[in-house]
Structure formats: C-alpha cells, structure tokens
Amino acid sequence: MALYSEKVMEHFTNPQNVGKIENADGVGEVGNARCGDIMKIYLKVNDEGIIEDVKFNTFGCASAIASSSMATCLIKGKHINDAVELSNKAVVEALDGLPAVKIHCSVLAEEAIKDAVKDYYERSGIAYDPVTLKMK
Numbered sequence: 001m002a003l004y005s006e007k008v009m010e011h012f013t014n015p016q017n018v019g020k021i022e023n024a025d026g027v028g029e030v031g032n033a034r035c036g037d038i039m040k041i042y043l044k045v046n047d048e049g050i051i052e053d054v055k056f057n058t059f060g061c062a063s064a065i066a067s068s069s070m071a072t073c074l075i076k077g078k079h080i081n082d083a084v085e086l087s088n089k090a091v092v093e094a095l096d097g098l099p100a101v102k103i104h105c106s107v108l109a110e111e112a113i114k115d116a117v118k119d120y121y122e123r124s125g126i127a128y129d130p131v132t133l134k135m136k
Ligand code: FES
Pocket: 032, 035, 036, 037, 060, 061, 062, 063, 064, 102, 104, 105, 108
C-alpha cells in the first residue's frame, strides 16, 4: 500500500487556499517544536460569523500542507462555531488517512484554525466560551 492516500497527494501537489489575506479578521500561527514546521491561517469573517475566505501558509512537510489545504476546504463557508469543532481526526478522515507518524501534522491544522478564531474574537471584541471557543 502506498504511504500516502491519493487525497493526500492531491492536496499536497495542488493545495487549495494557499496564500495570505490582507486585512484578515483573524490570523493564527502554530509551530511544532519537534519538527520545526510552522502553519499560518488567515480568516475573513462576515457579520454573520461566516468564514467567507480562508488562506494558509505552511512551512512544513507534505502531510502538514495536505492537512492545511483540506482543513481550509472544510471550514470555508462555515460558521465560526462549526469551524472550531473541526478536529484533526476529521481532517485525517477527509484525507483518507495519514501514516501514524504523521498524525501530529494534522493537529497543527486544527490548532492553527483555533488560534485564528481566537485572534478574530479578540480583534473584534467578541465574547466566547474559553473551553469550546464558540462565540456566545
Ligand atoms: Fe512537521 Fe509534519 S513533520 S508538521
């Protein structure tokens, strides 16, 4: 069996939503101390709390790039409260799996989104539940 699924290869070789959003409403950045990889997520959120646009810059491995691409596809057009529910497990499932040693790369995507959402709340002065990260 190939190490990476076709979905992983597809999102690695042709990643979606790559780049930066100027005047983003929220920016999240996380790094993995073990491998040194860094992921940055930019959100554009409308008045209804819908993520109208999302972009990412990932300096990392193939799995981190594929995870960022898939995660941004999964949250685009969604409400912030749904986006914070996205787990790394859901990202891995959508990618048809990742090798066990690469699961931590998908965690980076989940964490970067949550970090960007927190930044959005703080910049916009929106009250949120610190545990669920959902807006109140
Ligand atoms: Fe670092 Fe994949 S090895 S994020």
